[in-house]
Amino acid sequence: MRAEGIDVVSFGAGEPDFNTPQPIIDEAVAALNEGFTKYTPSAGIKELREAICAKLLRENKLNYSPEQIVVSCGAKHSLYNAMQVLLNPGDEVILLAPYWMTYADQVVLAGGVPKVIKCLAEEGFVPTYDQLREAITPKTRAIVINSPSNPSGALLPRHTLKEIGALALRNGFWIIADEIYERLIYGYEFESIAALGKDVQDQTVTIGGCSKSYAMTGWRIGFAAAPLPVAKAMSNFQDQVTSNPTSFAQRGAVKAFGLPAESVEAMRAEFESRRDLIVGLLTAIPGVKIDPPKGAFYAFPDISALLKPGETDLDLAGELLEKALVAVVPGSVFEGSGHVRLSYATSRTNIEKGVGRIAKFFADRA
């Protein structure tokens, strides 16, 4: 529609609208000029794996050695490697809906079976202990957690992390902790599940990266931190698939992971004020329900009260695009029907304009 000159406001983007911080760019440019353009070890250069270990110790209270780190082409690639080496055909993986749809597809690609827990908006999209317990079967091989979450912005509280850790230990399954949004958090403290104790860390694959925290989505650098045998298996697997992530992007990432948290504070603070803006505007629309998301950069309002009989969130997203010229992602995509996802990684002007159009759309059809 945009190509046809139609003025669509998009809330679809899953990436920061800021540029990568200049010191990171400078480092990659320097690497290129130095001729750092050849193959590197498949799991990433030692300097980067050391920088990731230092970051994990400093910010996440996690002790890993560089041999336990595998650098990949984005956190998505790290997750894929983890699924491929951990799952056997028929293994069940617990997913907490609403979830980022890639998890389910990656589980299936590895021959596994997604076992979905539907987390309720009323519970802050946090699973209850009973839900977790009831999802476990003899075939459970892993659980994926993503806190802060795409699409809900939910944060798993400490007591839930402890429950998940205890259940994983008791039942012998893996925890795949996708912490890609760890820096984008509003008024809460981030805690890595693996930091609960050495026993939990020994059953956890921690996934992270610089895509969201440092506005580096196009650089394609992510990592996994895992017990040594798993890290080795992931590294061997990657060796036969992609080899190393791009050499000079790795050099940029060394710089990124070495930057103090304060260096991206302005970006985090801007997201927080946009969150407040979008939540305020959405709440003012009669029938829309939303609690302020605690992290990431997505609003995931419940719009079920505004659906016509027989209408789904997929239909509504189509209508909003056609009639209001606003792009949102239907909640069903994330197994969160009755909701829509709006990314607030867009300017305040766009937020005001886009949510204004949504408000008018609902007022006109009321």
Ligand SMILES: Cc1ncc(COP(=O)(O)O)c(C=O)c1O
């Ligand atoms: C929850 C979640 N995990 C991982 C990723 C992928 O990150 P990367 O760009 O580093 O592959 C995304 C990107 O949208 C995401 O939303």
